[in-house]
Amino acid sequence: MIEITNLTKSYGKNKAVDDVTFTVEKGEILGFLGPNGAGKTTTMNILTGFISSSSGTVKIDGFDILEKPEEAKKRIGYLPEQPPLYMDMTVNEYLDFCADLKFVKKKDWKAQKVDIMELVKISHVSHRLVKNLSKGYKQRVGLAQALVGTPDVLVLDEPTVGLDPKQIIEIRKLIKALGKNHTIILSSHILPEVSAVCDRVVIINKGKIAAIDTPENLSKKLSDFSRFTITIAGPESRVRAALQEVYGIKYLETQSGSAKDEFSYIVEADKDLDVRKPIFNKLAEHGYPILELKSLSLSLEDIFLQLTTTETKED
Amino acid sequence: MLAIMKRDFRSYFNSPIAYVLIGLFIFIMSILFMGTIRNGTAEFSSGFATMNTLLLFILPILSMRAFTEDKKQGTEVLLLTSPNKLVSIVAGKFLAVYAVFLVMTAFTLVYPIILSIFGKPEGLLILSSYVGFIFYGAVAVALCVFASALTENQIVAAVIGFVSLFFLMVIDYLASLTGGFLGKVLTWLSLNQRYQDFSQGMFDLTSIIFMLSFVVAFGYFTVRVLERKRWSQG
Numbered sequence: 001m002i003e004i005t006n007l008t009k010s011y012g013k014n015k016a017v018d019d020v021t022f023t024v025e026k027g028e029i030l031g032f033l034g035p036n037g038a039g040k041t042t043t044m045n046i047l048t049g050f051i052s053s054s055s056g057t058v059k060i061d062g063f064d065i066l067e068k069p070e071e072a073k074k075r076i077g078y079l080p081e082q083p084p085l086y087m088d089m090t091v092n093e094y095l096d097f098c099a100d101l102k103f104v105k106k107k108d109w110k111a112q113k114v115d116i117m118e119l120v121k122i123s124h125v126s127h128r129l130v131k132n133l134s135k136g137y138k139q140r141v142g143l144a145q146a147l148v149g150t151p152d153v154l155v156l157d158e159p160t161v162g163l164d165p166k167q168i169i170e171i172r173k174l175i176k177a178l179g180k181n182h183t184i185i186l187s188s189h190i191l192p193e194v195s196a197v198c199d200r201v202v203i204i205n206k207g208k209i210a211a212i213d214t215p216e217n218l219s220k221k222l223s224d225f226s227r228f229t230i231t232i233a234g235p236e237s238r239v240r241a242a243l244q245e246v247y248g249i250k251y252l253e254t255q256s257g258s259a260k261d262e263f264s265y266i267v268e269a270d271k272d273l274d275v276r277k278p279i280f281n282k283l284a285e286h287g288y289p290i291l292e293l294k295s296l297s298l299s300l301e302d303i304f305l306q307l308t309t310t311e312t313k314e315d
Numbered sequence: 316m317l318a319i320m321k322r323d324f325r326s327y328f329n330s331p332i333a334y335v336l337i338g339l340f341i342f343i344m345s346i347l348f349m350g351t352i353r354n355g356t357a358e359f360s361s362g363f364a365t366m367n368t369l370l371l372f373i374l375p376i377l378s379m380r381a382f383t384e385d386k387k388q389g390t391e392v393l394l395l396t397s398p399n400k401l402v403s404i405v406a407g408k409f410l411a412v413y414a415v416f417l418v419m420t421a422f423t424l425v426y427p428i429i430l431s432i433f434g435k436p437e438g439l440l441i442l443s444s445y446v447g448f449i450f451y452g453a454v455a456v457a458l459c460v461f462a463s464a465l466t467e468n469q470i471v472a473a474v475i476g477f478v479s480l481f482f483l484m485v486i487d488y489l490a491s492l493t494g495g496f497l498g499k500v501l502t503w504l505s506l507n508q509r510y511q512d513f514s515q516g517m518f519d520l521t522s523i524i525f526m527l528s529f530v531v532a533f534g535y536f537t538v539r540v541l542e543r544k545r546w547s548q549g
Contacts, residue, residue, distance in 0.1 A: 011547075045392075048392075048396045049395070049396055050392050050395050050396050050545070051545050051546070052545045052546045069398075070398045070399075070400070071398075073396055073397060073398040074398040076396065078392065078396045080389065080392045082389040083389070084388070084389050084390040084391075084392045084393035085388070085389075085390065086322070086326070086388065086390055087388065088326050088329045088330065089322075089326075097318060097321075097322050098393070098397075100317070100318030100321075101318050101319070101393070101394070101397045101399065102397055102398060103398065145393065
């Protein structure tokens with residue numbers, strides 16, 4: 001549905017987006033993750049045709065955004081970070097204007113407007129001026145705007161920024177629901193949000209793609225307990241002996257002794273075996289309490305931070 | 316195009332700006348018109364000269380919001396990512412301001428009507444003056460809308476518009492100062508000359524085409540400016 005190939009945007013020497021390539025399949029929700037200033041908004045601005053790329057191509061449903069802009073733009077609904085609202089209009093007037101702007105047929109519009117307003121729950125504020133709405137409602141009106149004309153593709157730039165927790169959950173639910181019949185690209189710098197909503201995640205940093213994977217694959221590393229540290233109270237040699245009896249442990253190393261009779265060990269086990277329970281049972285048998293157990297594999301946050309900090313060191 | 320024109324036109328009348336400017340225009344015109352009546356003449360050519368001068372102050376303020384407001388509110392994104400051509404966006408913006416200008420001009424029709432009650436003004440002369448004024452207004456609006464596309468600041472847009480209109484006003488004077496080839500070029504560019512032809516009852520088709528091509532040229536410049544911004548903007 002969306003094909004982005006070798007996309008680059010440079011300002012003088014500075015590259016805001018650097019050789020980005022990825023595709024989004026029909027019906028997929030793709031998360032666009034990165035720290036502030038990573039190039040998320042720039043990429044979204046390019047793929048919606050707001051600004052032009054320096055090189056590379058963007059195709060929406062086969063239509064190039066630069067060569068066939070009208071056709072491509074017809075298929076996109078865009079909610080920028082700051083919702084593009086006219087403060088001096090009522091919600092009704094504003095959505096009518098958007099429908100005119102997007103060439104929605106008059107006869108289809110009436111029913112469509114009702115549906116959209118129901119969906120984002122703004123029917124009861126339809127006669128109020130946009131400028132008098134709260135931030136959460138403004139965001140919803142912005143989202144309604146993106147839905148006008150039933151575009152196949154939705155591009156949402158940080159749709160939950162600045163909302164309160166309840167509103168965030170509502171908007172996320174809404175996005176999930178929309179994902180059933182839309183292709184969605186969603187940007188965020190909040191990890192749990194992306195893993196809660198998206199089918200696939202693109203991690204971008206300094207304009208470059210750092211990783212593309214499903215949130216499951218990324219978080220698998222979270223629950224990977226094949227390598228961990230464990231702190232146990234008990235004399236070192238006896239504890240080691242007990243640990244070595246546990247099936248599946250391949251490697252054992254005493255790391256440090258912080259207090260009297262308290263030692264930390266690094267344990268490595270077979271990848272497919274979860275040895276935490278057997279270890280607990282074995283140590284309980286001998287009466288050596290576990291004080292701490294911590295995975296040494298990277299969390300999603302660690303991956304994210306590592307990807308972004310190594311880049312900094314390269315500079 | 317029509318959607319943008321309708322929205323902007325309404326927005327001028329939703330805010331005090333259109334009322335204040337039109338009110339000011341009518342107020343000043345009426346004071347001067349009282350003088351005309353006291354003199355007992357049914358001649359309105361001085362009225363047109365005043366109207367022309369007032370445009371110098373009114374149009375830059377009226378048009379300064381055309382593009383700057385969208386940039387400030389972030390609604391520029393909405394327009395530029397909609398399936399509309401840049402040309403029709405610019406045309407919509409232009410037509411909205413121009414429609415306000417026409418409303419303002421329509422109010423001045425009251426003066427010739429009053430004159431025709433008390434005396435015998437020359438109908439054709441007034442008609443051709445209005446034609447000239449309306450086309451001159453189109454050029455001025457196109458120029459000021461172009462100015463608002465150049466910058467993000469409304470005040471700067473208004474100042475650019477004012478200076479450009481002022482330049483157009485004094486172009487004949489500049490031409491007489493420089494003389495020679497440059498003088499000829501400036502005289503050729505002079506809108507005033509053509510406008511004065513109209514106010515003397517000379518209905519000249521080439522002048523109309525000349526003024527329309529000014530409008531098209533500034534429309535084109537506006538499109539180019541917006542296009543160029545897309546390449547440089549973040």
